[in-house]
Amino acid sequence: xxPTRNSALVDLVDRILVKGVILQADLIISVSGIPLIGVNLxxxxxxxxxxxxxxxxEAWDEKIRRYALENSEEEPPLDENEEIILKTFAxxxxxxxxxxxxxxxxxxxxxxxxxxLFRKKPAKILFEAPLDxxxxxxxxxxxxxxxxxxxxxxxxxxxxxxxxxxxLRTVDVRELKRRIEExxxxxxxxxxxxxxxx
Numbered sequence: 001x002x003p004t005r006n007s008a009l010v011d012l013v014d015r016i017l018v019k020g021v022i023l024q025a026d027l028i029i030s031v032s033g034i035p036l037i038g039v040n041l042x043x044x045x046x047x048x049x050x051x052x053x054x055x056x057x058e059a060w061d062e063k064i065r066r067y068a069l070e071n072s073e074e075e076p077p078l079d080e081n082e083e084i085i086l087k088t089f090a091x092x093x094x095x096x097x098x099x100x101x102x103x104x105x106x107x108x109x110x111x112x113x114x115x116x117l118f119r120k121k122p123a124k125i126l127f128e129a130p131l132d133x134x135x136x137x138x139x140x141x142x143x144x145x146x147x148x149x150x151x152x153x154x155x156x157x158x159x160x161x162x163x164x165x166x167x168l169r170t171v172d173v174r175e176l177k178r179r180i181e182e183x184x185x186x187x188x189x190x191x192x193x194x195x196x197x198x
Contacts, residue, residue: 020046065105076118086110090170092127133157
């Protein structure tokens with residue numbers, strides 16, 4: 001006999017996390033046929049990503065994340081001669097091969113050399129791209145259940161022959177795009193001003 005795997009529990013947990021479930025219950029407590037207490041319960045159970053996609057718990061999530069980030073003493077690691085041009089609260093869409101993507105929040109730093117997303121606790125760089133590797137920028141507008149949201153798409157050159165597309169969100173995506181473009185232009189001006197070695 002071969003052992004069989006009961007996938008019903010796995011499917012149920014997957015369904016709850018990805019799609020979510022709504023529970024509704026009405027309860028009336030009576031004594032001698034006289035209703036004394038009425039209870040009306042409604043509950044939505046889902047993974048945080050699903051809850052946020054449907055606009056639930058958004059204010060709580062944003063408040064908790066901002067508090068955790070702002071009350072940390074960790075500072076991002078900067079290279080020599082690296083200057084911060086812009087710092088803003090943002091999130092990066094992280095894709096893993098085994099799980100659906102998630103938005104990871106942190107502080108987005110634009111410097112004279114690179115763009116990176118830094119999480120203070122625990123201290124970690126979640127996303128990083130040198131400015132000279134950014135080959136294109138565009139803003140994607142998408143309607144989610146609550147409202148239209150802007151996402152900044154970055155086309156990055158990598159070591160292979162193809163390119164990567166990364167997604168970032170922040171309060172003012174258009175300002176971030178403008179500042180990144182200015183940083184890229186400045187790098188091109190510096191490279192053009194360097195004396196030729198040929």
